[in-house]
Amino acid sequence: MRILTLFFATLLGSLQGVSATTATRPLPVGSGCITMAASNPITAFTYKPSGYVNGPLLVVFHGVDRNAEEYRNHAISMAEKFKVMVVAPEFDQRRFTSERYQRGGVLRNGKAQPQAQWTYAIVHRLVAHVRDIEGRPELPYYLIGHSAGGQFLARMAAFSPGEASRIVVANPSSLLFPTREMPYGYGFGGLPEHLSSDDVLRSYLASPLTLYLGTGDTAAIANFDDSSTAMLQGLSRVERGRACFAMARKLAAQKKWAFNWRKIETRGVGHSAPQMFAAKEVKQALFGASPRSNRVAARHLHQIGPPTARLHRPVIAKASPAPQPLLALQAKLWTPPTPSKFR
Numbered sequence: 001m002r003i004l005t006l007f008f009a010t011l012l013g014s015l016q017g018v019s020a021t022t023a024t025r026p027l028p029v030g031s032g033c034i035t036m037a038a039s040n041p042i043t044a045f046t047y048k049p050s051g052y053v054n055g056p057l058l059v060v061f062h063g064v065d066r067n068a069e070e071y072r073n074h075a076i077s078m079a080e081k082f083k084v085m086v087v088a089p090e091f092d093q094r095r096f097t098s099e100r101y102q103r104g105g106v107l108r109n110g111k112a113q114p115q116a117q118w119t120y121a122i123v124h125r126l127v128a129h130v131r132d133i134e135g136r137p138e139l140p141y142y143l144i145g146h147s148a149g150g151q152f153l154a155r156m157a158a159f160s161p162g163e164a165s166r167i168v169v170a171n172p173s174s175l176l177f178p179t180r181e182m183p184y185g186y187g188f189g190g191l192p193e194h195l196s197s198d199d200v201l202r203s204y205l206a207s208p209l210t211l212y213l214g215t216g217d218t219a220a221i222a223n224f225d226d227s228s229t230a231m232l233q234g235l236s237r238v239e240r241g242r243a244c245f246a247m248a249r250k251l252a253a254q255k256k257w258a259f260n261w262r263k264i265e266t267r268g269v270g271h272s273a274p275q276m277f278a279a280k281e282v283k284q285a286l287f288g289a290s291p292r293s294n295r296v297a298a299r300h301l302h303q304i305g306p307p308t309a310r311l312h313r314p315v316i317a318k319a320s321p322a323p324q325p326l327l328a329l330q331a332k333l334w335t336p337p338t339p340s341k342f343r
Contacts, residue, residue, distance in 0.1 A: 024133055025133060026133055026134050026135070027046045027048045027085060027087075027130070027133065027134065028046075028048065029048050029049070029050055029052070030047065030050070031045070031047050031072070031073075031076075032046040032047070032048070033045050033046065033069075034046060034087075034129075036125065036126055036129050038122075038125070040095060042089050042090070042091075042122055042126065043068070043089070043090045044068070044088060044089040044090065044126060045068050045069045045071075045087075045088045045090070046072065046085070046086060046087050046088075047072055047075065047076050047079045047085070047086040048079070048085050048086075049079045049083055049084075051083055052084075053083070054136075055082070055084045055085065056085075056139065056140040056141055057084065057085050057087060057127065057130055057131075057139055057140070057141040057142070058075065058078060058079070058082075058084045058085065058086050058087070058141070058142050058143075058144065058286075059086075059123065059126070059141060059143050059144075060072065060074075060075045060086055060087070060088040060144055060145070060149075061088070061089070061143070061144070061145030061146070061149030061150075061152055062088065062090070062091070062145075062146075062148070063146055063147035063148045063149055063222075063273065064102075064147060064148040064222075064223050066090060066092055066093055066096075068089060068090035068091075069090075071088045071146075071149070071273060072086060072087075072088035074273050074274045074277050075088065075144075075277055077277060077278050078277055078282060078286075081283075082283070082286070082287070084142075085134075087126065087130060089122070089123070089126055091119070096119065098148075100119050101119060101148065102148050102151040102152055102185075103151075103152075103155060103184075103185055104119050104120055104152060104155045104156060104159065104160075105117060105118045105119040105120075106118055106155065106159060106184070106195070107191075110190075112191065112192050112195060118159070118160060119152070120156045120159065120160035120162075123143070123156070123162070124160070124162050127139075127141050127162070127163075140163075140165050141163070141164060141165065142164060142165050142167075142168070142286050142287075143156075143164050143166070143167045143168065144167075144168040144170065144212075144277075144282075144285075145168070145169060145170065146170040146171055146273040146276055146277075147170070147171055147172065147173065147222065147223075147271065147273070148172075148173070148223070149170075150169040150170045150171060150172035151169075151172040151173065151174060151175075153167050153168070153169050154169045154209070155176050157169070157204065157207040157208075157209045158176055158188075158200070158203075158204040158207070159200075161207045161208070164208060165208060166208045166210060166285075166286055166287070167207065167208055167209050167210065168210045168212050168282075168285050168286055169209065169210065169211055169212065169241075170212040170213070170273070170276050170285075171212075171213060171214055171217045171237050171238075171241075171271055171276065172237065172241070173222075173223060173224050173225040173230070173237060174186055174225045174233060174240065175211075175233060175240055175241065175244040176188075176204075176244075177233065177243075177244050177247055177248075178201050178204055178205060178244075178247060178248050179247065179251075180196055182229060182232070183229065185229075186229050186230065186232075186233065188200070188201065198255075202255070202257045202258075204248075205248055205251065205252045205257050205258065205259050205260070205261065206257065206258040206259070206260050207260060207261075208260050209260070209261045209262070210261070210262045210263070210264055210285045210286075210288075211241045211244065211245050211261065211262070211263045211264070212265075212276065212281070212282070212285040213238045213242070213263065213265045213266070214237075214238065214265070214266055214269035214270055214271065214272070214275070214276055215238055215266065215267050215269065216238075216267075216268045216269050216270040217236065217237040217238045217271045218236040218237075218238060218239075218270075219236070219270070219271070220236070221271060224237070237271065238265075241263070242263070245261060245263040248261055249261070262285070262288060264281050264284050264285040264288075265281070266279040266280075266281040
């Protein structure tokens with residue numbers, strides 16, 4: 001009877017995709033799948049290259065189609081090239097609406113939520129879980145998301161960046177501009193003081209954020225946000241990324257705040273996660289040096305190829321001129337509020 005019980009327990013674990021051993025053993029070489037047990041379990045698709053030796057973790061965030069397994073597959077090229085582990089969590093549409101995914105669950109029906117209920121807390125638990133099963137409590141990690149996944153990470157960088165060495169936001173439809181002149185989702189307007197103060201803005205600009213933009217992402221496709229507020233940010237995804245970076249850099253300079261953002265562009269690539277992940281510029285987007293990640297990136301770059309002078313400084317691409325009406329709107333947004341407006 002005991003043998004039969006163990007057999008059926010093992011079989012049940014296999015059918016569920018996670019057994020007691022897969023929950024506690026290191027990630028397997030090649031493709032895999034884990035489920036993080038919790039009141040709301042999260043499934044994540046994994047990949048570990050055959051030549052992996054003590055490399056960092058790369059957490060990959062899917063777009064609006066919630067296709068985490070496909071995103072894991074898109075990221076295999078990065079795993080093999082950079083010898084990193086890949087984990088791609090799945091945030092299903094039923095439990096994670098746009099309010100909980102793209103906007104991180106910071107607000108619910110317009111009301112600020114406790115940090116423990118933010119979707120970002122799930123990411124921190126997932127990283128802790130991988131560190132635990134890998135037996136590496138200080139495993140460095142990087143985050144990269146495309147489209148809706150980029151939106152999720154842009155807002156995470158503002159409110160809950162954790163210990164991420166670099167947060168790469170690729171081709172989002174809208175961005176979190178560092179201003180209280182736009183409502184939350186697009187800016188910090190309407191948020192309570194503890195989520196919109198100068199201290200929050202300063203921390204946001206100091207976060208290790210990379211805006212990773214395809215210069216060909218100019219068409220209003222793939223759930224492009226064409227709301228009136230979003231259109232203030234720019235007429236296309238690439239234009240919005242450039243405008244957000246320019247505003248952030250200007251504010252940091254005016255306030256004399258630390259500015260750890262980078263902007264990396266890959267020429268001719270449109271709204272395509274596979275192409276963005278395969279482009280040579282993704283190496284700079286992830287591992288280019290910054291005050292926060294310089295030593296970790298330098299150690300790992302030594303393993304995947306000799307660093308060059310180009311790899312150790314941000315690439316600031318030239319932006320194409322924006323239409324005059326848009327420039328006027330953005331100029332208004334980029335003018336910092338008077339001191340009395342700062343809370």
